[in-house]
Amino acid sequence: MSRKDDTKPKKKLLNNVTWTIIAFIVLIGILLIPTPDNLPVVAHMALAILAFAIIMWVTEAVSYPTSSVMILALIILLIGFSPTGELGQYLTKGDLSGADPVGTKNALGLAFSGYSSPALVLVAAALFLAAAMQSTNLHKRLALFILSLVGNKTSRIVIGSIVVSIILAFFVPSATARAGAVIPILIGMITAFNISKDSKLAALLVMTAVQAVSIWNIGIKTAAAQNLVAINFIGDTMGVDISWGEWFLYAAPWSIIMSIILYFIMMKVMKPEYDEVPGGSEMIKSQLDDMGKITGPEWRLIIISVLLLVGWATEKVLHPIDSSSLTLVAIAVMLMPKIGVIKWEDAVKYIPWGTVIVFGAGISLGSLLLNTGGAQWLSDKTFGSLGLDSMPILATIIIVSIFNVLIHLGFASATSLASALIPVFISLTATLNLGDQAIGFVLIQQFVISFGFLLPISSPQGMLAYGTETFTVKQYFKAGVPLTIAGLLLIFLFSATYWKWIGLL
Known part of the structure; x- marks a missing residue:
């Protein structure tokens, strides 16, 4: 192999190492921030792990199964040394009344909860x-x-x-x-x-x-x-x-x-x-x-x-x-x-x-965010300032759907994206007091999570097709833009008509 051929793998390895280090720096940085008064310590830990996971998922610094194992290990360690009382009903063993650590054995159960779903x-x-x-x-x-x-x-x-x-x-x-x-x-x-x-x-x-x-x-x-x-x-x-x-x-x-x-x-x-x-x-x-x-x-x-x-x-x-x-x-x-x-x-x-490993870890992390209140806090901070609670449901669907499409540009796995966003969207329905419309709102956002029309890297099937060398990223994007716009407009039209008629909204 020539020196030139050697350069690309080395550069990729250096890039992967760099992003892994950045992910850990962000994790530690968030952990060092004083915990807000209205945020439980365990939720603070869960949000730090989420930030780490998003960086690893978006950059693909390591394979998805590898990052999933890292996420599970972080849940065990960080939640394991968090105060027990703040987990309340979500633990079935140990002393739930005081500030004793959860313990890695109990945290292990939380980390692997997704594998029993x-x-x-x-x-x-x-x-x-x-x-x-x-x-x-x-x-x-x-x-x-x-x-x-x-x-x-x-x-x-x-x-x-x-x-x-x-x-x-x-x-x-x-x-x-x-x-x-x-x-x-x-x-x-x-x-x-x-x-x-x-x-x-x-x-x-x-x-x-x-x-x-x-x-x-x-x-x-x-x-x-x-x-x-x-x-x-x-x-x-x-x-x-x-x-x-x-x-x-x-x-x-x-x-x-x-x-x-x-x-x-x-x-x-x-x-x-x-x-x-x-x-x-x-x-x-x-x-x-x-x-x-x-x-x-x-x-x-x-x-x-x-x-x-x-x-x-x-x-x-x-x-x-x-x-x-x-x-x-x-x-x-x-x-x-x-x-x-x-x-x-x-x-x-x-x-x-590896798909099974990624899936279980994603569910575990999402459940942790929901159960500790981390997803609710993140929803309030992310969408609360937008005044969505005063908007009609259709306007909320439009704004959140566009946000959903844009953030998908950074994700190569819709499964990972759903693991990160669905808990936040579920919490958002409580913030907005959507009542009977809550399930419809979350389901519609899940539909949008599956879009991935803009870039080949946004889905495994897109990357498989890109590997045939029959099209360029520019061509894919050129076709993906009108397709995404049409898909969003159809989502908005269905939200205003069909999904209301059948009782989803």
């Missing part, structure tokens, strides 16, 4: 389902089948890529896995017919597919992990369990309209050089033929997935079983010999265990 069970089970799809290649077969029906015209292929993203969102609870299914097919189509990867057509197809994936992260509860973060906080703090069907009723109409808007925006902003891809549909059909007939495991996975989808959709209507429990039962069946779909040793190859 039903939401984490659903995320882990969903990852197994996505692994089964990848192992059997059923998601690829489904994508090829849909694209084989659309023909060679560019406009129809664009529509086909959107439809693939929509249908996969029902069955593949992983945005990265969905993008990983359709993007290689589109790239194969482009390269097979000597169309340059630098062409507008290549950029159009890949960007449309990945933006459709992001849009349907919003439309379906189980499509993205960040949705489950919000559901967990809403359930624990506000006492409301939002079923799969209820989420679909609230969000799917928005995603359907946004999918139509996506088509027109992409065709306008990235107008392709070719009206059709000669032989495109024949190539897709050839790939589908090469996969052979649907295998036994694929048929069993289809049956399990359809039954699971029906179970999710009929929760609270035909049965009382929650989504997490249903998914866990489905995974148990999938792992059984003979009637199952996948073996444990094969499943673990496809499962990003």
Whole structure:
């Protein structure tokens, strides 16, 4: 390797070390600030950890799982040496009456509280389902089948890529896995017919597919992990369990309209050089033929997935079983010999265990902020001075949504963003005395958290697409700006009409 090739990794390492040091300096700096009279010491500690976490998440100085372990360690140490009495009802062991330290053993329970949540069970089970799809290649077969029906015209292929993203969102609870299914097919189509990867057509197809994936992260509860973060906080703090069907009723109409808007925006902003891809549909059909007939495991996975989808959709209507429990039962069946779909040793190859670690740590930190009053204090200080309490709910939604979009520019993980912001938004509903509108307000902000349309770095699926080298950041941003504006305007329109009509607001 040349000296020049050596420079980039060294520079990145130095940058990562620098940001890690800055994160610890900020942490210590906040801890050294005298605790305000109206802020418990444990809440002060929680806010310091949040500041540390945000810096580590935004800069990606270390991997997300690594930063999650660091966050857990900080919770154990800093909360462990905080006064016990200030945690009150949130500890079940130890002396809660005095100023004795909480103790690291009790703090350990708080740090790992996120790993016992039903939401984490659903995320882990969903990852197994996505692994089964990848192992059997059923998601690829489904994508090829849909694209084989659309023909060679560019406009129809664009529509086909959107439809693939929509249908996969029902069955593949992983945005990265969905993008990983359709993007290689589109790239194969482009390269097979000597169309340059630098062409507008290549950029159009890949960007449309990945933006459709992001849009349907919003439309379906189980499509993205960040949705489950919000559901967990809403359930624990506000006492409301939002079923799969209820989420679909609230969000799917928005995603359907946004999918139509996506088509027109992409065709306008990235107008392709070719009206059709000669032989495109024949190539897709050839790939589908090469996969052979649907295998036994694929048929069993289809049956399990359809039954699971029906179970999710009929929760609270035909049965009382929650989504997490249903998914866990489905995974148990999938792992059984003979009637199952996948073996444990094969499943673990496809499962990003780091996602589970990040998810649990995020829930633990968010719960700590809510339980100690840190989120309420931060909400009061951040939004209290804006006079939101005197504004109509629609104006509040507009202001907070714009803030939400802007802060997302610094986050590469919507799950981490939801962990940081949803507790603050829940606390804001108390500040504003939103009453029955509180759940709707928080849910709408969760929809906005999933946007990530402006930069590839704002989502894992965006980075996966960017790795194909079919588009530039400038092109992504050029298409993302009108898409974000349209998405926000649609959020505001739904807030003023549809969501009021169905009782969400």
